[in-house]
Amino acid sequence: MLKLKHATYALLATALFYASCSSKSEQAVAPTIANEQLTSAYLKLTNEANPSDTTSCRYRFHLDNNGNVKSTDSTALVLKANSKYDVKVLMLDTTQSPTFVVSDEIKQRQNYHLFFFQPTPISSANLVIGTGSPYIPGTPTSASGPYLNLAIARTDLDSNTPPLQIGLTDLFTTGAASTGNLRFVLRHQPNAKNGTYAPGSTDLDVNFKVTIQ
Template identity: 50%
Template sequence: MQNLLSTGRKFLPGAVILLLLVVSACNKAAQTVTPSLPGNEFLTTVELRLTNTANPSDVQLAISTQMSPYTHTYQVDSIYNNLAFLRLKANSTYSGQVIILDETQTPVDTVSLEILARENYHLFFFQPSPVLSSNFDVSTTTTYIPQADWLTNVPASDTTAFGIPENEYMTNATDSALNLVVNRTDLDANSPPMQIGLKDNFLTGAASTGTLRVVLRHQPNAKNGTYPPGSTDLDVTYAVTIY
C-alpha cells in the first residue's frame, strides 16, 4: 500500500506529462495548408491552332480554359468559352494542332508535350455536330465518337461560345450539317503504329455552323484505335462557323 503510494508519487510527473501529451498532441503540419507537391500538373487550357494550307496567314486559334480571364487564376469548377470558337473558310484544308497547357505553372507548362511523350497511351477524337449521317463512320482511322458516347443530356443552359447547345446529333440533310471532317496525321510508336491526333487535318465543306467536341482518351496498355478502352483526360466543345 505505502509502497504503491510512494511509487505513485515518484511517477506522478510522468503521468502529468503523459496527460499533457494527450491534450496537446498537435502536429504543426496539420495546422496549415499543405503545399502542393512538386510536379503536380493540371490541364487548365486546351487550344486548337489551325493554319490554312492555302494561306499560311489565315491562322485560327480557339481556346477553352479554366483560367479566369478576370483574375488569371485557376477556377476549380468553371470553364471559360469566350474564345472557344473557330471561324474557317469553306472548302479549305487547315492543318491543326492540339495544344494543352497548365497555366498554373510559371512558366506555363505545355502538357501536350508530355502527352506526346506518352503517345502510345493517348488518342484524340473529334466529333462535329450536327454530323451528316452519310459521313458518320466509326472506325480505327476516323475521328468520330461512337454515338453511344455522345453528349445528349447536357442541360440547355450549358452552351458553347455563341450560345450553341453542346448536345450532339445527326442529320440527313447536307444543309443543316456542320461540313467539317477531321483526320489525324500523326502516328505513335506502337507496333503496328496507331494514330494519336495531336496533329490533324481539318477539311471544310460548304458554309455551315455547329459544334466540334474534342475528347482525349487515356488508354494505358489498352489503346487499339477505338474509343471505349480507358478513361477521358479532357472533353471540350468548341463552336464552329464555316463561311
C-alpha cells in the same frame, strides 16, 4: 495522365463546361497530368493554301486556390469554306511559372493517348466509326441537316506496333458555309489503345462553337 476526378464533364451546345455530380459533396476537379494542372486547351490552325492565314480556338479552366474548377470560358472557331487546315493541339498549365506545356507530356505518353473530334450536326453517312476514325460512337445524327461541313483526319502516329494515330496534329477540311459545334475529347488508354474510342477512360471532353464562312 489527364484525369477527371469526382465528376464527368458534359458536352453542351452552349460550349459552357459543367460538372455532372451525384451529390452536393462532389466537386469538379481540374484535369491533371502527373502533378500538372491542365488549365488551357487550344486548337491552332493554319490554312494550307495561305500559311499567313491562321486561326485558333481555346478552352480555359479557371481554378480556385484548391485547384477546383470555378468557371470556364471558350472561344469560337471560325474557318473559311472549302479549305484545308493543318491543326496542332496545345495544352497548357498556366498555374506554373514558366507555363508548363502539357501537350509535350502527352507526346511523351503517346502510346496510350488518343484524341477524338466530333463535328455536329452530322449525317449518318458521314459518321464513319472504326479504327482510325476520329469520330465518336453514339453521336446523334441529323436526318435532314443542315450539317456542319467539317471533315477531320489525324496526321500523326505513335510508336506502337503497328503504329496508331494520336491526334496532336490533324487535318481539318471544310466544305460549304455552315455552323455547328466541335466536340474535342482525349481518351486515356494505357495498355489498351487499339485505334478505337472504347478502351480506357476520358481525360478531357470539351466543346467549341464553329462557323464556316
